Amino acid sequence: xxxxxxxxxxxxxxxxxxxxxxxxxxxxxxxxxxxxxxxxxxxxxxxxxxxxxxxxxxxxxxxxxxxxxxxxxxxxxxxxxxxxxxxxxxxxxxxxxxxxxxxxxxxxxxxxxxxxxxxxxxxxxxxxxxxxxxxxxxxxxxxxxxxxxxxxxxxxxxxxxxxxxxxxxxxxxxxxxxxxxxxxxxxxxxxxxxxxxxxxxxxxxxxxxxxxxxxxxxxxxxxxxxxxxxxxxxxxxxxxxxxxxxxxxxxxxxxxxxxxxxxxxxxxxxxxxxxxxxxxx
Amino acid sequence: xxxxxxxxxxxxxxxxxxxxxxxxxxxxxxxxxxxxxxxxxxxxxxxxxxxxxxxxxxxxxxxxxxxxxxxxxxxxxxxxxxxxxxxxxxxxxxxxxxxxxxxxxxxxxxxxxxxxxxxxxxxxxxxxxxxxxxxxxxxxxxxxxxxxxxxxxxxxxxxxxxxxxxxxxxxxxxxxxxxxxxxxxxxxxxxxxxxxxxxxxxxxxxxxxxxxxxxxxxxxxxxxxxxxxxxxxxxxxxxxxxxxxxxxxxxxxxxxxxxxxxxxxxxxxxxxxxxxxxxxxxxxxxxxxxxxxxxxxxxxxxxxxxxxxxxxxxxxxxxxxxxxxxxxxxxxxxxxxxxxxxxxxxxxxxxxxxxxxxxxxxxxxxxxxxxxxxxxxxxxxxxxxxxxxxxxxxxxxxxxxxxxxxxxxxxxxxxxxxxxxxxxxxxxxxxxxxxxxxxxxxxxxxxxxxxxxxxxxxxxxxxxxxxxxxxx
Numbered sequence: 001x002x003x004x005x006x007x008x009x010x011x012x013x014x015x016x017x018x019x020x021x022x023x024x025x026x027x028x029x030x031x032x033x034x035x036x037x038x039x040x041x042x043x044x045x046x047x048x049x050x051x052x053x054x055x056x057x058x059x060x061x062x063x064x065x066x067x068x069x070x071x072x073x074x075x076x077x078x079x080x081x082x083x084x085x086x087x088x089x090x091x092x093x094x095x096x097x098x099x100x101x102x103x104x105x106x107x108x109x110x111x112x113x114x115x116x117x118x119x120x121x122x123x124x125x126x127x128x129x130x131x132x133x134x135x136x137x138x139x140x141x142x143x144x145x146x147x148x149x150x151x152x153x154x155x156x157x158x159x160x161x162x163x164x165x166x167x168x169x170x171x172x173x174x175x176x177x178x179x180x181x182x183x184x185x186x187x188x189x190x191x192x193x194x195x196x197x198x199x200x201x202x203x204x205x206x207x208x209x210x211x212x213x214x215x216x217x218x219x220x221x222x223x224x225x226x227x228x229x230x231x232x233x234x235x236x237x238x239x240x241x242x243x244x245x246x247x248x249x250x251x252x253x254x255x256x257x258x259x260x261x262x263x264x265x266x267x268x269x270x271x272x273x274x275x276x277x278x279x280x281x
Numbered sequence: 282x283x284x285x286x287x288x289x290x291x292x293x294x295x296x297x298x299x300x301x302x303x304x305x306x307x308x309x310x311x312x313x314x315x316x317x318x319x320x321x322x323x324x325x326x327x328x329x330x331x332x333x334x335x336x337x338x339x340x341x342x343x344x345x346x347x348x349x350x351x352x353x354x355x356x357x358x359x360x361x362x363x364x365x366x367x368x369x370x371x372x373x374x375x376x377x378x379x380x381x382x383x384x385x386x387x388x389x390x391x392x393x394x395x396x397x398x399x400x401x402x403x404x405x406x407x408x409x410x411x412x413x414x415x416x417x418x419x420x421x422x423x424x425x426x427x428x429x430x431x432x433x434x435x436x437x438x439x440x441x442x443x444x445x446x447x448x449x450x451x452x453x454x455x456x457x458x459x460x461x462x463x464x465x466x467x468x469x470x471x472x473x474x475x476x477x478x479x480x481x482x483x484x485x486x487x488x489x490x491x492x493x494x495x496x497x498x499x500x501x502x503x504x505x506x507x508x509x510x511x512x513x514x515x516x517x518x519x520x521x522x523x524x525x526x527x528x529x530x531x532x533x534x535x536x537x538x539x540x541x542x543x544x545x546x547x548x549x550x551x552x553x554x555x556x557x558x559x560x561x562x563x564x565x566x567x568x569x570x571x572x573x574x575x576x577x578x579x580x581x582x583x584x585x586x587x588x589x590x591x592x593x594x595x596x597x598x599x600x601x602x603x604x605x606x607x608x609x610x611x612x613x614x615x616x617x618x619x620x621x622x623x624x625x626x627x628x629x630x631x632x633x634x635x636x637x638x639x640x641x642x643x644x645x646x647x648x649x650x651x652x653x654x655x656x657x658x659x660x661x662x663x664x665x666x667x668x669x670x671x672x673x674x675x676x677x678x679x680x681x682x683x684x685x686x687x688x689x690x691x692x693x694x695x696x697x698x699x700x701x702x703x704x705x706x707x708x709x710x711x712x713x714x715x716x717x718x719x720x721x722x723x724x725x726x727x728x729x730x731x732x733x734x735x736x737x738x739x740x741x742x743x744x745x746x747x748x749x750x751x752x753x
Binding site: 041074077078079095098101103105109110111114115116117120121124127128130132133134135136160162176180186 | 345347406474475476477478480481483484485487488490491492493494535538539540541544
């Protein structure tokens with residue numbers, strides 16, 4: 001399974017050849033971002049992002065609140081409009097590569113009182129494969145059940161989702177992405193406010209995905225565990241402060257640049273820009 | 282879900298058959314009461330029933346997509362469309378009586394209202410609810426103004442136009458019945474075919490979009506479904522009340538189930554039932570406006586659901602809360618008795634004739650119970666066989682009560698010790714904190730508690746560790 005996916009050359013060939021991409025996009029990279037800027041109501045949230053993520057890494061994305069970590073992720077997945085820039089997934093635009101991408105949104109982004117069971121939610125990961133109008137079948141439920149077993153929630157399959165704890169809800173979202181069987185995973189704060197058991201379960205799953213050659217991008221908050229969990233690190237504060245192997249970029253200097261002092265200037269500039277634009281209208 | 286759909290199909294079939302059957306074939310009393318003998322009344326009843334089914338289905342999506350107010354804006358925005366369509370029809374054909382023309386106009390301005398809401402939302406910083414409030418009132422106001430203009434126009438025949446405001450079932454004819462049936466069939470097909478897509482969209486739009494589902498197109502489809510039900514229901518229920526036909530059955534259904542499919546089926550059932558009963562009641566008592574009676578019937582079903590819903594209903598919740606309160610009181614009594622007997626030394630004898638009766642006054646002080654409250658608590662413990670006597674002098678535990686008291690006290694103390702050691706809570710405060718949660722600890726949690734506490738591994742003689750704080 002793993003091998004067959006790795007050997008599938010479609011994306012690379014197309015990416016390198018006909019389209020005539022700018023050289024900055026390496027076709028083999030699971031995520032390649034060039035000059036990406038996103039603004040909400042004219043206020044830039046991320047500026048001129050350039051990223052090149054190597055395949056098969058566990059990638060942590062860290063930065064202070066409001067640094068644009070979630071926005072970066074959503075912009076890559078075309079969930080928020082980009083002001084400028086390009087994103088390539090294995091050398092192709094996202095819309096051509098959706099089947100290769102698994103998304104784990106923030107837990108707070110949905111209403112957990114919604115009338116569905118745990119299994120129903122996890123089975124949503126297989127809808128893409130099912131296509132239009134076809135009802136959820138046994139095979140989907142089987143795949144969903146396998147994913148639930150991986151996150152240790154098989155016993156909860158038929159519970160209503162509001163009966164789960166926060167950590168269990170997070171694992172349900174993870175299971176849903178696992179049921180997609182993607183090659184690159186975007187996880188938005190999976191470790192936020194979870195219990196120790198869930199944290200261990202998620203780390204176990206990350207390592208399992210890495211072993212199978214998958215790439216995981218994880219928005220993360222806890223600097224204490226960065227070195228332990230991630231082998232690649234993106235430090236973000238509106239722009240990319242550093243991106244590289246954790247051992248190289250996780251330095252006091254970069255932390256200061258990401259979290260402290262000087263960058264407030266940048267955010268002030270952004271506010272000024274938004275005022276200027278608003279006034280000009 | 283499949284079962285729900287089956288029931289619906291049968292229901293639809295019966296309803297259609299009932300309308301088509303001749304009056305002679307329905308001679309039993311039930312039919313004469315519920316369906317009435319009059320052909321026209323039956324037509325109205327079946328139409329409103331079908332409308333209720335369609336409304337329940339479309340409304341469920343609207344409710345779960347959290348777009349209830351959008352439905353309201355849509356329905357109010359249909360009014361100017363109706364009047365404008367009437368004016369056009371009078372101008373070009375000489376008569377404004379064509380229902381099809383009127384509801385086409387209704388659909389156009391209804392959807393236009395939704396578009397304006399979306400435009401306001403995406404182009405300005407005005408929030409969703411404000412945008413819908415503005416659109417709702419402005420379009421409705423425009424409709425009312427147009428209506429008064431039309432009524433002063435020289436061409437006659439505007440009579441009946443104002444029935445779109447509050448609904449009037451009596452004017453329904455056979456063509457309306459076909460229209461409503463068509464709408465019901467379409468909503469049923471759409472609900473079944475797009476079941477999985479709508480569920481995904483309603484639950485997690487962002488995820489749906491990340492997977493490449495055209496969420497905007499699905500939203501438009503959903504809105505079209507709502508528009509369809511709204512415009513065909515306008516004549517029966519009216520502009521002002523149609524939203525109730527969409528939302529109330531869905532909200533009622535949610536009280537009974539936590540499954541998407543069942544919710545759809547139940548909402549259709551509730552909607553159909555309120556359409557049937559409401560129109561029936563208004564037919565029995567001439568002069569009662571059908572739309573309002575239908576809505577009140579739906580509201581009655583909603584109140585019933587609110588009270589009697591198995592999981593979320595008021596009654597079920599009250600019963601659960603009461604059971605928990607009783608359990609907490611019982612555990613307090615048992616632990617109180619244990620602590621009193623413990624004053625004679627660790628691992629006390631808890632039951633048997635040699636154990637002294639514990640005076641009521643001592644127990645009252647333990648929990649600041651009033652004498653009356655304590656009597657009630659003890660009486661319930663007695664009925665459960667935990668307390669041996671209800672003597673005037675005091676209380677004594679049975680063997681079962683003694684075991685329960687030791688267990689309850691042990692859990693409480695384990696939890697206290699855990700809080701002191703792991704949560705850094707001062708021993709003087711720990712009693713209260715432990716009190717708040719210990720009653721809902723399950724057996725699994727207690728086992729984990731035992732595993733994590735060294736004191737549980739080497740217990741006192743009766744397994745109950747000493748309290749980490751002095752006992753008052």
